[in-house]
Amino acid sequence: MASKPEPMFPVWGSGGSSQGAFSLFSRFWPRAAATKDDHQIELALLADSGLKVVPPSASSDKPQLEPSLTSHESATTLATSASADVVAELLDVDIDSEGNYIHTLAIRNNQQASNTTKARHSLVMTHGYFTGLGFFFRNYRELSQVPDWDIYSIDWLGMGRSSRPKYLSKRGESEDARVAHAESFFVESLEEWRQRMGIERMTLCGHSFGGYMSALYALKYPERVEKLVLVSPIGIPEAPPDFEDRLRQGHGPARRRIPPSDKNTPEYESAETTDAAVKAADAAAKTLNEPSRTRKLMFGMAMNLWERNFAPQWVVRTAGPLSRRLIDWYIGRFQWLSETQRTALSAYAHQISMLPGSSESALGDILRPGAFARRPLVDRLGSVAVPTVFMYGANDWVDFTGGEQVIRRIAGRVPTGLFRISQAGHNLHLENPAEFNNVLAGEMRAISSQSTL
Numbered sequence: 001m002a003s004k005p006e007p008m009f010p011v012w013g014s015g016g017s018s019q020g021a022f023s024l025f026s027r028f029w030p031r032a033a034a035t036k037d038d039h040q041i042e043l044a045l046l047a048d049s050g051l052k053v054v055p056p057s058a059s060s061d062k063p064q065l066e067p068s069l070t071s072h073e074s075a076t077t078l079a080t081s082a083s084a085d086v087v088a089e090l091l092d093v094d095i096d097s098e099g100n101y102i103h104t105l106a107i108r109n110n111q112q113a114s115n116t117t118k119a120r121h122s123l124v125m126t127h128g129y130f131t132g133l134g135f136f137f138r139n140y141r142e143l144s145q146v147p148d149w150d151i152y153s154i155d156w157l158g159m160g161r162s163s164r165p166k167y168l169s170k171r172g173e174s175e176d177a178r179v180a181h182a183e184s185f186f187v188e189s190l191e192e193w194r195q196r197m198g199i200e201r202m203t204l205c206g207h208s209f210g211g212y213m214s215a216l217y218a219l220k221y222p223e224r225v226e227k228l229v230l231v232s233p234i235g236i237p238e239a240p241p242d243f244e245d246r247l248r249q250g251h252g253p254a255r256r257r258i259p260p261s262d263k264n265t266p267e268y269e270s271a272e273t274t275d276a277a278v279k280a281a282d283a284a285a286k287t288l289n290e291p292s293r294t295r296k297l298m299f300g301m302a303m304n305l306w307e308r309n310f311a312p313q314w315v316v317r318t319a320g321p322l323s324r325r326l327i328d329w330y331i332g333r334f335q336w337l338s339e340t341q342r343t344a345l346s347a348y349a350h351q352i353s354m355l356p357g358s359s360e361s362a363l364g365d366i367l368r369p370g371a372f373a374r375r376p377l378v379d380r381l382g383s384v385a386v387p388t389v390f391m392y393g394a395n396d397w398v399d400f401t402g403g404e405q406v407i408r409r410i411a412g413r414v415p416t417g418l419f420r421i422s423q424a425g426h427n428l429h430l431e432n433p434a435e436f437n438n439v440l441a442g443e444m445r446a447i448s449s450q451s452t453l
Contacts, residue, residue, distance in 0.1 A: 039090065041351050042161065045134045045344045046105070050141035088140075095157070095192035102193040103161040105133050107144045107151040121226065121447055122199050123440075125153040126190075128208030129234075129363060130312055132160030134348045135207075138433035139440075146444045152197070156210070157189040158359025160352050167359045179374050182365035186213045187220060194224060203447060205229040205440065207429060208398070212366070215377055215384070222385040226447060229440065231391045232426050235366070235373030236381070236402035311360040316353045324350050336431050381406045387415040389443055393424035393431065417443075 087108060092101040123143065125136055133153040144151050155162040170181040190213070194202070203226050206214030211233025218225040316323045324346075331337075331346040367373055381388070388410065390403035400420060407416045419439050424431035 038351070039161075041344075041347045042090070042134055045137050045348045046140075048341055048344055049137040049139075088144075092162075093193055093196050095189055095196060098165070100157060100163040100165050100189075102157060102163075102189065103133065103155040104193070104197075105140070105151075105153040106197075107140065120148060120150060121444065121451070122150045122152060122202040123444060124194075124199070124202045124204050125151070126156065126204070126206040126210030126214055127153075127160065128210050129159075129360075130353070131207075131349070132352045134160075134345070134352075135427075136429060137345075139429050139437055142433075142437040143441060143444070146441050146448070148448055149444055152199075152202075154190075154193060155352075156186055156213070156359065158185075158362075161355070164356045164358035167361055169361060169365055171365060175374055178365045182362040183213070183216050185359060185362060187217050190217050191221060191224075200224070201226045203227040203229065203444065205231060206233065207231040208234050208426065209363070212373070212377065215381060218384060218386050218388075219380065225386045227387045227389065227443065228384065229389045229391065229443060230403070231436075232393060232396050232398045232428060233377070233390070233403075234371055234398060236377045236406065237372070237399060238376050238378060239368060239370065239372035311357070311363055313353045313360045314357060316350075317357065323354065327353065334427075334430065378402060378405055382409045384410055385414065389417040389419070391419045391421060391428065391436070391439060393426055393428040394420050394422050395425045396420075396428070397426055 089104075089106045089108075091104045091106055093104050094101050125133070125139075127133055127135055132155050136153055140151060140153070143149075158164055158167060167185065168181075170178040201224055204214045204218060206212070206229070208231070211230040212235040214228060215230060215233060218228045316326055319326055327350040328346050331342050331349060334342055334345070337345065365374075384406075388406070390400070390407070392398060392400040392403065400418065403418050407418060410416060421428040421432050421435050421439070424436070429436045
Protein backbone atom coordinates (compact mmCIF):
# COMPACT_ATOMS: atom_id res chain seq x y z
CA MET A 1 0.00 0.00 0.00
CA ALA A 2 1.40 3.39 -0.96
CA SER A 3 2.17 5.64 1.96
CA LYS A 4 0.17 8.83 2.35
CA PRO A 5 2.20 11.83 1.13
CA GLU A 6 3.31 14.27 3.80
CA PRO A 7 1.31 17.53 3.57
CA MET A 8 3.23 20.71 2.80
CA PHE A 9 2.46 22.12 6.25
CA PRO A 10 2.46 18.93 8.35
CA VAL A 11 1.46 17.87 11.83
CA TRP A 12 3.71 19.03 14.62
CA GLY A 13 5.24 16.28 16.71
CA SER A 14 8.15 17.93 18.49
CA GLY A 15 6.43 18.51 21.78
CA GLY A 16 7.05 15.08 23.25
CA SER A 17 6.05 13.92 26.72
CA SER A 18 7.05 17.16 28.36
CA GLN A 19 4.44 19.04 26.34
CA GLY A 20 1.93 16.36 27.35
CA ALA A 21 2.70 16.92 31.01
CA PHE A 22 2.07 20.62 30.65
CA SER A 23 -1.18 19.81 28.83
CA LEU A 24 -2.27 17.74 31.84
CA PHE A 25 -1.35 20.63 34.14
CA SER A 26 -3.46 23.00 32.06
CA ARG A 27 -6.61 21.04 32.96
CA PHE A 28 -6.35 22.54 36.41
CA TRP A 29 -5.25 25.98 35.23
CA PRO A 30 -7.93 27.33 32.90
CA ARG A 31 -6.88 29.37 29.91
CA ALA A 32 -8.67 32.34 28.40
CA ALA A 33 -10.77 31.46 25.37
CA ALA A 34 -9.91 32.68 21.90
CA THR A 35 -11.68 31.88 18.65
CA LYS A 36 -10.55 32.42 15.09
CA ASP A 37 -13.99 33.69 14.06
CA ASP A 38 -14.08 36.62 16.46
CA HIS A 39 -12.68 39.54 14.46
CA GLN A 40 -14.11 42.32 16.60
CA ILE A 41 -10.92 42.92 18.57
CA GLU A 42 -8.87 43.10 15.38
CA LEU A 43 -11.41 45.39 13.71
CA ALA A 44 -11.39 47.72 16.71
CA LEU A 45 -7.60 48.05 16.44
CA LEU A 46 -7.76 48.70 12.68
CA ALA A 47 -10.41 51.36 13.24
CA ASP A 48 -7.81 53.38 15.15
CA SER A 49 -5.65 53.46 12.01
CA GLY A 50 -8.14 55.72 10.28
CA LEU A 51 -10.02 52.84 8.66
CA LYS A 52 -13.75 52.91 9.18
CA VAL A 53 -14.74 49.31 9.78
CA VAL A 54 -17.93 48.07 8.13
CA PRO A 55 -19.15 44.64 9.34
CA PRO A 56 -19.87 42.10 6.57
CA SER A 57 -23.62 42.21 7.18
CA ALA A 58 -23.64 45.99 6.69
CA SER A 59 -21.95 45.86 3.29
CA SER A 60 -24.12 45.17 0.28
CA ASP A 61 -21.55 46.09 -2.36
CA LYS A 62 -18.45 44.16 -1.34
CA PRO A 63 -15.63 44.14 -3.90
CA GLN A 64 -15.39 40.87 -5.81
CA LEU A 65 -12.25 38.79 -5.44
CA GLU A 66 -10.06 38.16 -8.44
CA PRO A 67 -10.81 34.80 -10.14
CA SER A 68 -7.40 33.49 -9.03
CA LEU A 69 -8.18 34.04 -5.35
CA THR A 70 -10.21 31.83 -3.04
CA SER A 71 -11.34 32.94 0.40
CA HIS A 72 -11.67 30.70 3.45
CA GLU A 73 -14.57 32.81 4.65
CA SER A 74 -17.68 33.36 2.58
CA ALA A 75 -18.15 36.78 4.14
CA THR A 76 -15.64 39.52 3.39
CA THR A 77 -14.96 42.16 6.00
CA LEU A 78 -14.67 45.64 4.59
CA ALA A 79 -12.88 48.63 5.97
CA THR A 80 -13.10 52.06 4.41
CA SER A 81 -11.28 55.25 5.26
CA ALA A 82 -13.17 58.13 6.77
CA SER A 83 -13.18 59.80 3.36
CA ALA A 84 -14.41 56.56 1.69
CA ASP A 85 -11.47 56.74 -0.72
CA VAL A 86 -9.85 53.49 0.39
CA VAL A 87 -11.51 50.10 0.49
CA ALA A 88 -9.92 47.21 2.39
CA GLU A 89 -10.82 43.57 2.85
CA LEU A 90 -9.99 41.14 5.62
CA LEU A 91 -9.54 37.80 3.90
CA ASP A 92 -8.56 34.28 4.90
CA VAL A 93 -6.89 33.10 1.70
CA ASP A 94 -6.75 29.33 1.20
CA ILE A 95 -3.25 28.08 0.34
CA ASP A 96 -3.69 24.30 0.17
CA SER A 97 -6.20 21.47 0.28
CA GLU A 98 -5.56 20.83 3.97
CA GLY A 99 -7.67 23.79 5.12
CA ASN A 100 -4.76 26.15 5.75
CA TYR A 101 -5.13 29.84 5.01
CA ILE A 102 -3.25 33.13 5.29
CA HIS A 103 -5.11 35.93 7.07
CA THR A 104 -4.78 39.03 4.91
CA LEU A 105 -5.59 42.73 4.97
CA ALA A 106 -5.98 43.89 1.36
CA ILE A 107 -6.28 47.57 0.43
CA ARG A 108 -6.99 47.74 -3.28
CA ASN A 109 -6.04 51.35 -3.72
CA ASN A 110 -8.53 53.82 -5.19
CA GLN A 111 -5.83 56.49 -5.46
CA GLN A 112 -5.42 55.76 -9.17
CA ALA A 113 -2.96 57.71 -11.26
CA SER A 114 -4.43 59.81 -14.07
CA ASN A 115 -2.78 57.50 -16.58
CA THR A 116 -4.95 54.41 -16.22
CA THR A 117 -2.61 52.31 -18.38
CA LYS A 118 0.20 52.70 -15.85
CA ALA A 119 1.33 49.45 -14.24
CA ARG A 120 -0.05 48.72 -10.79
CA HIS A 121 2.30 47.98 -7.88
CA SER A 122 1.83 45.89 -4.74
CA LEU A 123 3.31 46.40 -1.27
CA VAL A 124 3.21 43.28 0.90
CA MET A 125 3.91 43.80 4.61
CA THR A 126 4.95 40.94 6.90
CA HIS A 127 4.98 41.20 10.67
CA GLY A 128 7.54 40.18 13.26
CA TYR A 129 7.51 37.47 15.89
CA PHE A 130 4.86 37.53 18.65
CA THR A 131 2.80 40.02 16.62
CA GLY A 132 0.39 40.11 13.68
CA LEU A 133 -0.79 42.38 10.88
CA GLY A 134 -2.58 44.55 13.44
CA PHE A 135 0.79 45.87 14.63
CA PHE A 136 0.99 47.96 11.45
CA PHE A 137 -2.20 49.81 12.37
CA ARG A 138 -0.36 53.17 12.45
CA ASN A 139 0.90 52.76 8.87
CA TYR A 140 -1.91 51.54 6.63
CA ARG A 141 -3.81 54.76 6.03
CA GLU A 142 -0.84 56.89 5.02
CA LEU A 143 0.72 54.19 2.84
CA SER A 144 -2.61 53.63 1.11
CA GLN A 145 -2.49 57.22 -0.17
CA VAL A 146 0.41 56.50 -2.54
CA PRO A 147 -1.13 56.51 -6.03
CA ASP A 148 -1.28 53.33 -8.06
CA TRP A 149 -0.38 50.98 -5.23
CA ASP A 150 -2.23 48.09 -3.60
CA ILE A 151 -1.36 47.39 0.03
CA TYR A 152 -1.41 43.88 1.46
CA SER A 153 -0.49 42.73 4.94
CA ILE A 154 -0.41 39.11 6.04
CA ASP A 155 -0.25 37.00 9.15
CA TRP A 156 2.41 34.33 8.71
CA LEU A 157 1.07 30.78 8.56
CA GLY A 158 0.58 29.54 12.12
CA MET A 159 0.73 33.07 13.56
CA GLY A 160 -1.67 35.97 14.05
CA ARG A 161 -5.11 35.03 12.77
CA SER A 162 -3.89 32.67 10.05
CA SER A 163 -4.66 28.96 10.33
CA ARG A 164 -2.73 27.06 12.97
CA PRO A 165 -1.38 23.82 11.47
CA LYS A 166 0.71 21.72 13.80
CA TYR A 167 4.37 22.34 13.09
CA LEU A 168 6.74 19.38 12.68
CA SER A 169 10.17 20.38 13.93
CA LYS A 170 13.29 18.67 12.61
CA ARG A 171 15.31 19.35 15.75
CA GLY A 172 16.27 15.68 15.99
CA GLU A 173 18.12 15.95 12.67
CA SER A 174 21.14 18.00 11.60
CA GLU A 175 21.09 21.73 12.26
CA ASP A 176 21.08 22.49 8.53
CA ALA A 177 18.05 20.23 8.02
CA ARG A 178 16.33 21.79 11.01
CA VAL A 179 16.83 25.31 9.67
CA ALA A 180 15.95 24.47 6.05
CA HIS A 181 12.68 22.84 7.07
CA ALA A 182 11.60 25.78 9.21
CA GLU A 183 12.52 28.36 6.58
CA SER A 184 10.71 26.43 3.85
CA PHE A 185 7.55 26.31 5.95
CA PHE A 186 7.22 30.10 5.84
CA VAL A 187 8.75 30.87 2.44
CA GLU A 188 6.64 28.33 0.56
CA SER A 189 3.42 29.35 2.30
CA LEU A 190 4.10 32.96 1.25
CA GLU A 191 4.62 31.81 -2.34
CA GLU A 192 1.37 29.83 -2.24
CA TRP A 193 -0.40 32.95 -0.98
CA ARG A 194 1.11 35.08 -3.77
CA GLN A 195 -0.12 32.66 -6.40
CA ARG A 196 -3.64 32.59 -4.95
CA MET A 197 -3.71 36.39 -4.84
CA GLY A 198 -2.59 36.65 -8.46
CA ILE A 199 0.25 39.08 -7.63
CA GLU A 200 2.97 38.98 -10.27
CA ARG A 201 5.60 41.12 -8.51
CA MET A 202 5.64 42.86 -5.14
CA THR A 203 7.64 45.14 -2.94
CA LEU A 204 8.18 42.95 0.12
CA CYS A 205 8.46 44.78 3.44
CA GLY A 206 9.24 42.61 6.46
CA HIS A 207 9.77 43.58 10.09
CA SER A 208 12.11 41.64 12.41
CA PHE A 209 11.27 37.91 11.94
CA GLY A 210 9.23 38.98 8.90
CA GLY A 211 12.34 40.66 7.52
CA TYR A 212 14.33 37.45 7.88
CA MET A 213 11.69 35.43 6.03
CA SER A 214 11.12 38.13 3.41
CA ALA A 215 14.85 38.13 2.65
CA LEU A 216 14.80 34.35 2.16
CA TYR A 217 11.79 34.65 -0.13
CA ALA A 218 13.61 37.25 -2.25
CA LEU A 219 16.63 34.95 -2.50
CA LYS A 220 14.52 32.06 -3.77
CA TYR A 221 11.98 33.97 -5.87
CA PRO A 222 13.77 37.14 -7.06
CA GLU A 223 11.58 37.36 -10.15
CA ARG A 224 8.59 37.98 -7.86
CA VAL A 225 10.17 40.79 -5.83
CA GLU A 226 10.34 44.35 -7.15
CA LYS A 227 12.12 45.68 -4.05
CA LEU A 228 13.05 44.24 -0.66
CA VAL A 229 12.56 46.44 2.41
CA LEU A 230 13.99 44.92 5.60
CA VAL A 231 12.78 46.67 8.75
CA SER A 232 15.05 45.89 11.71
CA PRO A 233 15.57 42.33 10.43
CA ILE A 234 16.82 39.67 12.80
CA GLY A 235 19.32 37.01 11.85
CA ILE A 236 21.84 38.97 9.79
CA PRO A 237 25.16 39.10 11.72
CA GLU A 238 27.29 36.24 12.94
CA ALA A 239 27.11 35.54 16.67
CA PRO A 240 30.24 36.31 18.73
CA PRO A 241 32.22 33.08 19.30
CA ASP A 242 31.59 33.01 23.06
CA PHE A 243 27.97 34.15 22.95
CA GLU A 244 26.19 30.98 24.11
CA ASP A 245 28.81 30.20 26.74
CA ARG A 246 28.39 33.65 28.24
CA LEU A 247 24.62 33.30 28.22
CA ARG A 248 24.85 30.06 30.16
CA GLN A 249 27.04 31.88 32.67
CA GLY A 250 24.29 34.43 33.18
CA HIS A 251 25.83 37.24 31.13
CA GLY A 252 24.08 39.25 28.47
CA PRO A 253 27.18 39.94 26.32
CA ALA A 254 27.48 43.19 24.38
CA ARG A 255 26.82 42.69 20.68
CA ARG A 256 29.92 43.40 18.63
CA ARG A 257 29.49 46.17 16.13
CA ILE A 258 31.00 45.83 12.66
CA PRO A 259 33.35 48.74 11.89
CA PRO A 260 32.31 50.57 8.72
CA SER A 261 34.58 50.67 5.70
CA ASP A 262 35.69 53.89 4.04
CA LYS A 263 34.02 52.84 0.81
CA ASN A 264 30.23 53.00 0.37
CA THR A 265 29.82 54.33 3.90
CA PRO A 266 26.41 56.01 4.42
CA GLU A 267 26.49 59.58 5.69
CA TYR A 268 24.42 58.73 8.75
CA GLU A 269 26.89 56.31 10.35
CA SER A 270 27.51 56.81 14.03
CA ALA A 271 30.86 57.14 15.78
CA GLU A 272 29.70 54.16 17.86
CA THR A 273 30.82 51.88 15.05
CA THR A 274 34.52 52.71 15.51
CA ASP A 275 37.12 50.24 16.76
CA ALA A 276 37.45 52.28 19.96
CA ALA A 277 33.76 51.81 20.71
CA VAL A 278 34.04 48.07 20.12
CA LYS A 279 36.99 47.82 22.51
CA ALA A 280 35.19 49.94 25.10
CA ALA A 281 32.13 47.70 24.91
CA ASP A 282 34.28 44.60 25.37
CA ALA A 283 36.06 46.16 28.34
CA ALA A 284 32.77 47.14 29.94
CA ALA A 285 31.45 43.61 29.54
CA LYS A 286 34.47 42.20 31.37
CA THR A 287 33.88 44.46 34.35
CA LEU A 288 30.42 43.02 35.02
CA ASN A 289 29.95 41.41 38.42
CA GLU A 290 29.87 37.64 38.43
CA PRO A 291 26.19 36.60 37.98
CA SER A 292 24.49 34.83 40.89
CA ARG A 293 23.82 31.11 40.87
CA THR A 294 20.10 31.84 40.52
CA ARG A 295 20.70 33.97 37.44
CA LYS A 296 22.91 31.29 35.89
CA LEU A 297 20.23 28.66 36.59
CA MET A 298 17.49 30.79 35.04
CA PHE A 299 19.55 31.54 31.94
CA GLY A 300 20.40 27.86 31.57
CA MET A 301 16.75 26.82 31.90
CA ALA A 302 15.66 29.44 29.39
CA MET A 303 18.24 28.23 26.85
CA ASN A 304 17.17 24.60 27.32
CA LEU A 305 13.52 25.53 26.78
CA TRP A 306 14.50 27.49 23.68
CA GLU A 307 16.34 24.50 22.23
CA ARG A 308 13.24 22.37 22.90
CA ASN A 309 11.10 24.77 20.83
CA PHE A 310 9.17 26.34 23.68
CA ALA A 311 8.03 29.84 22.69
CA PRO A 312 6.92 32.97 24.62
CA GLN A 313 3.34 32.34 23.50
CA TRP A 314 3.44 29.05 25.37
CA VAL A 315 4.21 30.98 28.55
CA VAL A 316 1.25 33.29 27.92
CA ARG A 317 -1.17 30.44 27.27
CA THR A 318 0.08 28.50 30.28
CA ALA A 319 -0.44 31.56 32.50
CA GLY A 320 -4.19 31.05 32.14
CA PRO A 321 -6.13 33.81 33.91
CA LEU A 322 -2.90 35.79 34.38
CA SER A 323 -2.14 35.82 30.65
CA ARG A 324 -3.81 39.17 29.98
CA ARG A 325 -1.73 40.77 32.74
CA LEU A 326 1.45 39.59 31.06
CA ILE A 327 0.38 41.12 27.75
CA ASP A 328 -0.81 44.32 29.43
CA TRP A 329 2.60 44.64 31.09
CA TYR A 330 4.40 44.16 27.77
CA ILE A 331 2.24 46.56 25.74
CA GLY A 332 2.10 48.98 28.68
CA ARG A 333 5.75 49.81 27.97
CA PHE A 334 4.72 51.32 24.61
CA GLN A 335 4.43 54.81 26.04
CA TRP A 336 4.46 56.36 22.56
CA LEU A 337 0.91 55.03 22.10
CA SER A 338 -2.15 56.62 23.63
CA GLU A 339 -3.91 54.77 26.43
CA THR A 340 -6.72 53.86 24.04
CA GLN A 341 -4.23 52.50 21.51
CA ARG A 342 -2.40 50.48 24.16
CA THR A 343 -5.67 48.96 25.34
CA ALA A 344 -6.70 48.00 21.79
CA LEU A 345 -3.25 46.63 20.91
CA SER A 346 -3.04 44.67 24.16
CA ALA A 347 -6.43 43.05 23.56
CA TYR A 348 -5.35 42.12 20.03
CA ALA A 349 -1.94 40.75 21.11
CA HIS A 350 -3.59 38.72 23.85
CA GLN A 351 -6.16 37.22 21.50
CA ILE A 352 -3.66 36.07 18.87
CA SER A 353 -1.34 34.72 21.58
CA MET A 354 -4.11 32.58 23.06
CA LEU A 355 -4.92 30.83 19.78
CA PRO A 356 -3.50 27.27 19.51
CA GLY A 357 0.27 27.00 19.30
CA SER A 358 1.73 26.39 15.86
CA SER A 359 4.68 27.75 13.87
CA GLU A 360 5.77 29.98 16.75
CA SER A 361 7.86 27.00 17.87
CA ALA A 362 9.89 27.25 14.66
CA LEU A 363 11.80 30.18 16.15
CA GLY A 364 14.06 27.81 18.05
CA ASP A 365 14.82 26.00 14.78
CA ILE A 366 15.88 29.25 13.10
CA LEU A 367 17.59 31.22 15.87
CA ARG A 368 20.06 30.34 18.58
CA PRO A 369 19.39 31.58 22.10
CA GLY A 370 20.02 35.30 22.05
CA ALA A 371 18.35 35.84 18.64
CA PHE A 372 21.37 35.08 16.45
CA ALA A 373 20.52 33.00 13.37
CA ARG A 374 21.74 29.44 13.08
CA ARG A 375 22.45 30.30 9.43
CA PRO A 376 23.15 34.06 9.42
CA LEU A 377 21.94 36.10 6.46
CA VAL A 378 25.06 38.25 6.21
CA ASP A 379 26.68 35.84 3.75
CA ARG A 380 23.52 34.51 2.17
CA LEU A 381 22.30 37.98 1.20
CA GLY A 382 25.49 38.54 -0.75
CA SER A 383 23.72 36.95 -3.71
CA VAL A 384 20.48 38.95 -3.45
CA ALA A 385 19.38 40.05 -6.93
CA VAL A 386 16.77 42.71 -6.11
CA PRO A 387 17.01 46.32 -4.84
CA THR A 388 17.38 46.10 -1.06
CA VAL A 389 16.69 48.74 1.58
CA PHE A 390 17.25 48.49 5.33
CA MET A 391 15.41 50.45 8.03
CA TYR A 392 16.36 50.53 11.72
CA GLY A 393 15.33 52.51 14.75
CA ALA A 394 17.92 54.96 16.05
CA ASN A 395 17.69 53.14 19.42
CA ASP A 396 17.17 49.68 17.97
CA TRP A 397 18.43 46.61 19.83
CA VAL A 398 19.04 45.02 16.41
CA ASP A 399 22.47 46.17 15.27
CA PHE A 400 22.20 48.25 12.10
CA THR A 401 25.79 47.49 11.16
CA GLY A 402 24.63 44.06 10.02
CA GLY A 403 22.67 45.82 7.30
CA GLU A 404 25.71 47.95 6.49
CA GLN A 405 27.83 44.87 6.04
CA VAL A 406 25.33 43.41 3.57
CA ILE A 407 25.23 46.70 1.66
CA ARG A 408 29.02 46.72 1.33
CA ARG A 409 28.81 43.29 -0.29
CA ILE A 410 26.05 44.05 -2.79
CA ALA A 411 26.54 47.78 -3.51
CA GLY A 412 27.17 48.45 -7.18
CA ARG A 413 25.33 45.31 -8.22
CA VAL A 414 21.83 46.21 -7.01
CA PRO A 415 20.41 49.51 -5.66
CA THR A 416 20.68 49.73 -1.86
CA GLY A 417 19.82 52.05 0.99
CA LEU A 418 19.84 52.22 4.77
CA PHE A 419 17.69 54.49 6.95
CA ARG A 420 17.72 55.00 10.70
CA ILE A 421 14.40 56.26 12.05
CA SER A 422 14.81 58.86 14.79
CA GLN A 423 13.18 58.53 18.22
CA ALA A 424 12.45 54.86 17.65
CA GLY A 425 13.64 51.43 18.69
CA HIS A 426 12.89 48.00 17.29
CA ASN A 427 9.20 48.73 16.66
CA LEU A 428 9.98 51.79 14.56
CA HIS A 429 6.75 51.53 12.55
CA LEU A 430 4.82 51.97 15.80
CA GLU A 431 7.15 54.34 17.64
CA ASN A 432 7.68 56.91 14.89
CA PRO A 433 5.05 56.13 12.23
CA ALA A 434 5.31 59.54 10.55
CA GLU A 435 8.99 59.12 9.65
CA PHE A 436 8.64 55.41 8.93
CA ASN A 437 5.68 56.00 6.61
CA ASN A 438 7.50 58.85 4.86
CA VAL A 439 10.55 56.69 4.13
CA LEU A 440 8.55 53.68 2.93
CA ALA A 441 6.19 55.81 0.85
CA GLY A 442 9.27 57.42 -0.71
CA GLU A 443 10.56 54.00 -1.74
CA MET A 444 7.16 53.21 -3.25
CA ARG A 445 7.04 56.46 -5.21
CA ALA A 446 10.57 55.81 -6.50
CA ILE A 447 9.37 52.53 -7.98
CA SER A 448 6.38 54.27 -9.54
CA SER A 449 8.67 56.89 -11.10
CA GLN A 450 10.97 54.26 -12.56
CA SER A 451 8.07 52.44 -14.19
CA THR A 452 7.19 55.55 -16.19
CA LEU A 453 10.66 55.87 -17.74
